[in-house]
Amino acid sequence: MKKGFLFYLDSYPLIKGFISFAFNKTFHIIKLFNSECKNSSTTVLISLSRIGDTIFTLPSIKALKKNSPKLTIICFNHSKIIYELFIDDVNYIVVDAKEIKFGGRIINKKYRFLLKQLNPEKIFDLTGSILSASLIFNSKAKIIIGFNECYFKEIYSTYIVKREKPHLIDMYLEVIRLQYNISDVEINREFPASFNRGDKILIHPFAGWAAKEWNINKYIELSELLLSDYNVSWIFAQSNSNEKLTELLKLKKINYIITGSLIDLVEELKSCSCIVSNDSGPLYLASALGKPTFTIYGPTNPAYSKPYGQNHRAICKQISCSPKTDEQYCHKDAGRLCKYYECMDLLSVNEVYSEVKRFLEKLNILKSS
Template sequence: MSHGLHTFLEGHPLIHTLWVIKKDQWKQWSRLEDTVKEILSLKKQLGCVGYDVAIDLSGLFRSGVITWFSKAPVRLGFAESDEGSPFFYTHRIHGSMKIHAIDRYLEIARYMGCKINSIEYPLAPYNPAPGILQTLPKKYVVMAPSAGKPANQWPAEKFGELASRLSLPSVVIASGGEAGIADTVVAHAKGNAISIAGKTGLKELIPVISRAAFFVCNDTGPMHLAAALNIPVFAVFGPANPVRTGPYGDIHTVIQLDLPCAPCYAKYPCTRYDFRCMKDLSVDQVYDAIYRKTKAP
């Protein structure tokens, strides 16, 4: 996995070894020499371990190659992967693209003979009371206004207006590089939001999110962390497909306009339809969805 995110898994009792790669660097032609050296080193090291089984849940060409590097006699992945990764598998499992990603991953577990009647989210050890908690209100909502893809981002100004209407203050989370988005939310929240963007790692976010009354977000990574912690999620969706990547569980709410062009899976805001899946979704609609579930003015 890429640098930085691996710290979230450090110390996990179910993980013996973490293999960390610079996957973003692999896309840079200017770093080609370093990338080739890293790939060759990874191939050599993985091949020396003696793995029995390699499982690829990503279905990318890169991840398929890594399963091959493992020299595992059994290499599992999805038959529907479209980047050529199935070429590297010894066993290809059919996982429907019409179900949630978690249920899709469980199909591989089922194939291996695992029981999948209950789902648990074991987390790596973390500090349940980091210092950041001392700076937060006693009761609060957590907002995650950023998103991995620009097209999945509801305007930060609307998040701010939403925060101004809630009875509880909002704690806005984001990476340090996205602090500007969090600042925009705070600027439009009329004093009812604070930003802790860039002040926590993923492990510090766990206790912050676990104490929230509920979680408001775009389609983003921390959304799944909130769902795993059983915190009610209100997720704004535009071009993404909540059936596949929405918050997993019955207590969560997806807020999405019913448009014939959605989901389109766009990475960037569209010009053909003026990005109406996000632009036309009003603060009133999101607020009303929250109010109906929480009955909190």
């Protein structure tokens, strides 16, 4: 999602304070004018997220489902596809991303109408943005729990500041725990392993934005080194495909798979032994499907998103501007404002290959004959 003017107000605390006061006063008045009514027993969870964050919400939704059997999730279609793989007996309201206004920031009013029809007793907001705020600001639900920017505090009956400590799974769990007493014993942050050591290794060289992507030519060199011992294929979406890339892969005799949909991606991930990728949604989806992962990190902190468990490894090059221990992103907005991508460029093929090879040997991934 693109960042709006509210993001840049952090540099102007006086203006930020005034706008926050004005917004929250408005939301408070809206709440006063919302007459009390008898709510249904429905619980609504809002998860308007990308693929990676959808995966990180899974432990929270499973915990919520145990306490709220009548659950409706408001999400994008890709999240619905993922949730249906892991969670049964849930209703959905699917938001069409094309219908979101003002650069993906304001929800279409029809979704507020659908929420009003549900008349839920409880709403859990795991999105925490102006997008989710625009959906729930006039809801009559008795309980609205979530994190968000300070401008939207008065929308919630229970509001918390967004957690800044790792892991992202725990950031979402904090919201559910504000209503239900859920112990760590009940939470399984590690997805069960499910992989065949003889299946192919997948390489996914793309990510949500350029700063998180290791150089394509380095991925090709890595693939050539791995191909001397293993069955390796690249995988990427149709949107990432171009003639120059596919011709280069053919020239280097590297197999590749182009997926036309998320369902295609899921099926391909199910049949791999492990995946090597950047900090990206397909990698986290693979981890949820039980596949070992090797992640190449750059401007993002592995502590916040690296999958739990012994079957997952990561590598990153620490430089002066890398995110600190308690920072999710580097100070260049996770590299979006960076011109050089040094953290990625300084990571050599030999460094990555050595770590990947050691990882594959530990997993006992079978070598190609």
